[in-house]
Amino acid sequence: AQSVTQLGSHVSVSEGALVLLRCNYSSSVPPYLFWYVQYPNQGLQLLLKYTTGATLVKGINGFEAEFKKSETSFHLTKPSAHMSDAAEYFCAVSEYQGGKLIFGQGTELSVKP
Amino acid sequence: DVKVTQSSRYLVKRTGEKVFLECVQDMDHENMFWYRQDPGLGLRLIYFSYDVKMKEKGDIPEGYSVSREKKERFSLILESASTNQTSMYLCASGGNYGYTFGSGTRLTVV
Numbered sequence: 001a002q003s004v005t006q007l008g009s010h011v012s013v014s015e016g017a018l019v020l021l022r023c024n025y026s027s028s029v030p031p032y033l034f035w036y037v038q039y040p041n042q043g044l045q046l047l048l049k050y051t052t053g054a055t056l057v058k059g060i061n062g063f064e065a066e067f068k069k070s071e072t073s074f075h076l077t078k079p080s081a082h083m084s085d086a087a088e089y090f091c092a093v094s095e096y097q098g099g100k101l102i103f104g105q106g107t108e109l110s111v112k113p
Numbered sequence: 114d115v116k117v118t119q120s121s122r123y124l125v126k127r128t129g130e131k132v133f134l135e136c137v138q139d140m141d142h143e144n145m146f147w148y149r150q151d152p153g154l155g156l157r158l159i160y161f162s163y164d165v166k167m168k169e170k171g172d173i174p175e176g177y178s179v180s181r182e183k184k185e186r187f188s189l190i191l192e193s194a195s196t197n198q199t200s201m202y203l204c205a206s207g208g209n210y211g212y213t214f215g216s217g218t219r220l221t222v223v
Contacts, residue, residue: 043214043216043217098207098209098211105153106155
């Protein structure tokens, strides 16, 4: 069975600091991996996804994530946090594109001025 | 743009009522999903469907059922609503190019 664990339900960083949100997954087959963002009172927005190929994936708003099979991880990073990055972030895994999508518990990112 | 439309944005129902949450997608996706979202718990899969009249239980199916009579429509049914089903409910569809989520229905059971 697939599962996703996001380490840290709340992460707080200063504006301009590195953002690192951690995600570990479990999957019996090569996974498809996703990061979604949800701003307050808004719907889910896809940040980036890994399907096959290059393990470093670049997404919107300066975010990127690296698929590390040996560590079963897909951590999300951004070199310099902006106030507008404050939101909840969800990591998700599926066995194939469009298939059953399993989410982690979410990480709320706060950005301090 | 692909759209997933949920029939209600906010809904208030009484304990014991039968509740129908409707979801329609316009992208001809084979797969459709129902999730509930609660603080600290993320999105949890209730049911999903890979085809018309086909359904599979997700991680938290208890107290829910679903119906998929047409490819574009996937309904979530609360047979007898309870206060612990107060939540945000999200519908999604999935295809070869990814997923599309509805805006959600915030259900309050009183």
